[in-house]
Amino acid sequence: MEHAFQDGKEEVIQAWYMGDSDEDQRLPHHREPKEFIPLNKLSELGVVSWRLEGGDNHEEDEKLKKIREARGYTYVDICEICPEKLPNYEAKLKSFFEEHLHTDEEIRYCLEGSGYFDVRDEGDCWIRVALKKGGMIVLPAGIYHRFTLDTNNYIKALRLFVGEPVWTPYNRPHDELPARKEYLEAFVNKEVKNSAVTAH
Template identity: 65%
Template sequence: MAIEAWFMDESNEDQRLPHHRHPKEFVSLDHLAELGVLYWHLNPDNYENDEELRKIREARGYNYMDLLDLCPEKVANYEEKLKNFYTEHIHADEEIRYCLEGSGYFDVRDKNDRWIRIGLKPGDLIVLPAGIYHRFTLDTSNYVKLMRLFVGEPVWTAYNRPQENHPARKQYVKGVAEKFSVAVEAH
């Protein structure tokens, strides 16, 4: 089962709603790949012993992992944190998230600066390239359990837009212009 992604409407309604355009405009995995977004579908019930996850981590150098439960009952200042996650930003490194339980949305900007919403459900592992403008929110379930993966020590530094002169952003824009030469593996 492949991940679903779509172009977002311009509504200012609750960020946790799907925000489909009318009519709905879905985005393909190939389009996400052109933006440098990678995707795998794995078995979230077997994440501790998943051979495919081990191979991905080894091949991509993801040697650090932690788990994060996001919900009002487990996160202090939940609404404030959710607001911070939803502020448009980039990172100097990839952002790797594997959904184990619950659901949420990653929004990324395309080449024309339009928002694409990516629905994250159990089993979805996505990699956002360094330098891509993005944001995150939960959906109306208000719960997600994520595995966060990193190369080396974890870095959570967010650089809020605008960041056109940040080295990661410059490299990303150059990569998109050259059309990322990465393959999307959908399962």
């Protein structure tokens, strides 16, 4: 299922290394010069993504049904993040941008609008992932990440989950959690071992 629905994905999901400016979190924060990342680099970090249609027809969306069945996503709801719809908007946006991890996957499907998911690479550098309408992304359990809107100040996203949802964020550092250790073992340590092998 990871290899399905990849056509045109770069139109709705882009990724780049972030510069270290402390300007408004909603700006793109490119490095100079810009350093875009191919999406297969994200998959090496355990981040899975697809291109779907977006919009409000998600209940009839056959592609989405196939992904849900293949990955066991039984729970679904919709969240809208914008100044008009989210109580305590500024405080919430600030809390989403605190670096954290979850003990389960974080699954978001952008129905309308756009936003940024920032994830750490194996060297602890920030990668900014821009998600637009039609983009669907899965952040693996145990990956340090954060979220912010971009300057459009609006996203409408489907949240999916296996079983009853648990949204608990564990702000960094939480390296002792089993989910973190499992993530490192599955993705980061593997990368380090592979690069050590190819270096000799």
